[in-house]
Amino acid sequence: MxxxxxxxxxxxxxxxxxxxxxxxxxxxxxxxxxxxxxxxxxxxxxxxxxxxxxxxxxxxxxxxxxxxxxxxxxxDRAIRAEESLRHYVLTNKLLDPRLTIGQIVALRFAADSEFPALCQRAAAEQLSPDAIKKSIRQWKDDNYRI
CATH class of the missing domain: 1.10.287 (Helix Hairpins)
Structure with missing residues (x-):
């Protein structure tokens, strides 16, 4: 739900x-x-x-x-796979290898419209997971995480 x-x-x-x-x-x-x-x-x-x-x-x-x-x-492994696939589908490129699992887990809340740019910014500026979440303008629900 x-x-x-x-x-x-x-x-x-x-x-x-x-x-x-x-x-x-x-x-x-x-x-x-x-x-x-x-x-x-x-x-x-x-x-x-x-x-x-x-x-x-x-x-x-x-x-x-x-x-x-x-x-x-x-x-976290499943989220990494899901977000890697989502990034590839949206950009035809692999996720930046500088992204940590914590950053990727935080990025899952970003809507598709801002996800690629936020991924790039998170890797370039080494944003913390909390800073990534605060940067999201259009939130995408994740109600399945334990």
Whole structure:
């Protein structure tokens, strides 16, 4: 479903279950495991179970980070391919190799009418992804990114 009002101010997408619930639960798990480990060490009690709890918490944190980064890397590759094809169709030329993946991801929001010129400017001036998005006059929705 397309959002006709999508633009720079509201293009970011948050997934509440991931960004709030899972993040909060992961942080609570990590903090509570470290707190319990320190408490048991200071009390001179057996702390091996608490140490294992800390290790499991660290594993959960790593998994939390990976389940976000792997799909984004795959999606960035797809965006690079889509935008390379779009640039080729519009200009009959390949994308400038100086463009970074971050720049290409930002350029996907530019409408076809300004996309080639903005690609050229982004490469020549090494614009940041944020500067690219702020330069877009005619926004093209992307409602499929995770």
């Amino acid at each position: 397309s959002n006709p009002n999508q633009g720079y101010a509201n293009h970011r997408r948050l997934h509440p279950l991931f960004h709030f619930v899972l993040l909060l639960l992961t942080l609570v798990l990590l903090v509570s495991s470290v707190t319990e480990f320190i408490r048991l060490m200071q009390a001179g009690e057996r702390f091996l179970p608490a140490f294992i709890y800390v290790i499991v918490s660290a594993i959960v944190v790593v998994i939390f980070l990976l389940i976000r980064s792997y799909p984004l890397k795959a999606q």
